[in-house]
Amino acid sequence: MNWLFGLFEPGHALGLLALSPPGWGGALLTGLSHTLEIAIGSYILGTVIGVGGAFGKLYGGPIVKDLLAIYTTAIRAIPELIEILLLYYLVPDIVNRFLLSLGRPRIDLPPILVGTLVLGFVLGAYMTEVLRGAILAVPHGQVEAARAYGMTPLQVAHRVTLPQMLAYALPGMANLWLNLTKDTALLAVIGFNELTETSLQAGGTTKAFMLFFTAAGILYLIISALSGRLFALAERRARRGQPSIRGGGI
């Protein structure tokens, strides 16, 4: 094993990846953890928006449906990079206008919070469509049976529609997760120090661009491989009771 650690000693080609400065390994791992925090936070936010959006699109009143149609159409039509740039400046501005109107002082929103809100808002539009399709795929008779024995609409959604639709939604949700982990890299343009921005910095400082981009690439690959596993497990569980369809995997 010593030869392996030797690779990361100062002076060696991979010494630049050492955990403590002058190595950049520690910084990369911090970037990785920022990437994960933002990805997980915005995924949760986007899923919550998506559940509401999907039910709203299917069962909402005309105004709700129209608003949601505008939301999903616009968000999915505009390049994410532009949305991120727009929202990144817009969200803090709106928050501060709101605070000022209440007579409160301006605040500096932490970039990680703004990044999470922005990516979550964007993801919500895609999630709405994935979940809407999945809800439609739930056999209508099973929903009707739930209603027929006196379940409230909330009980029907929670006990039957949501667990059933998960099997249909998870493949799409897994894709969205993968895209999201990569979209966090777009936050590099606004200078947020997630994994990509950190490797840019490291490369800029040391001129070892290839090394750091390869390292970042490998870290993204590890994220997707591990999360692919988790989604496959979740899908297998969601498909319980369904014969013949073998489940899971990205």
Added chain:
Amino acid sequence: MTAATAQSAPQDQNGNDRSEAIRVENLHKTFGDLEVLKGVSLTAHEGDVVAIIGGSGSGKSTMLRCINFLETPTSGRIVIAGEDVEMRADGSPASRRQIEHIRQKLGMVFQSFNLWSHKTVMENLIEVPVHVLKVPKAEAIARAEKLLARVGLSDKADVYPAFMSGGQQQRAAIARALAIEPRAMLFDEPTSALDPELVGEVLNVIRDLAREGRTMLLVTHEMKFAREVSDHVIYLYNGQVEEEGPPDQLFGDPKSERLQQFLRTVGW
């Protein structure tokens, strides 16, 4: 029981009046321009088995679905176990709560079973008792085990519906409906989706229920079975009750031209 008792209410073995389980008065249902039910009435007393027959599209399913409000009646009156469902001026039910309460008294059995596919048979049976009726879980399971034994599925408690035959699924679905301890059962062509060799096992279960005095509305194309188990038969034609009466009369001596024609086409 607050039900208004009809003048000549039927009596049970002890000579007591049997109360009304289901009363439908002048039920109308329109889909867009299509008037599917044109003033249908029926009464089922406790223990009655009412068979509903009629051609395809005559409105049998719609009537059954209106009774537990899976379809909203356009107008009419529905009384379940003495509870009069309040309607708004436009005919829609006034209170969602009340509808949910009414539905808990009616055990619906569908043509296509509609068991919840992500739950085992046992989970299907205890779902509504535990989560809607708030029966303690252990008690719900004990009851479900008895019901499964009744329908001959004791060994299938932990099986998912997709791994059972159609006949087994329908028997499980009947047990699921019984598990809510309904005042009446509603069957909508329970054997129409089954292979012929599986029909008998489901009819046997329904026959048992009829014998033990369950109140049932039974929409069916099985004429022989309808004649055998029912106390009263209703022939629907084009959204109206064309003829009704005791089974021997309806099947043995049908008055209406259309009913005679219908019975011929189903090979009676």
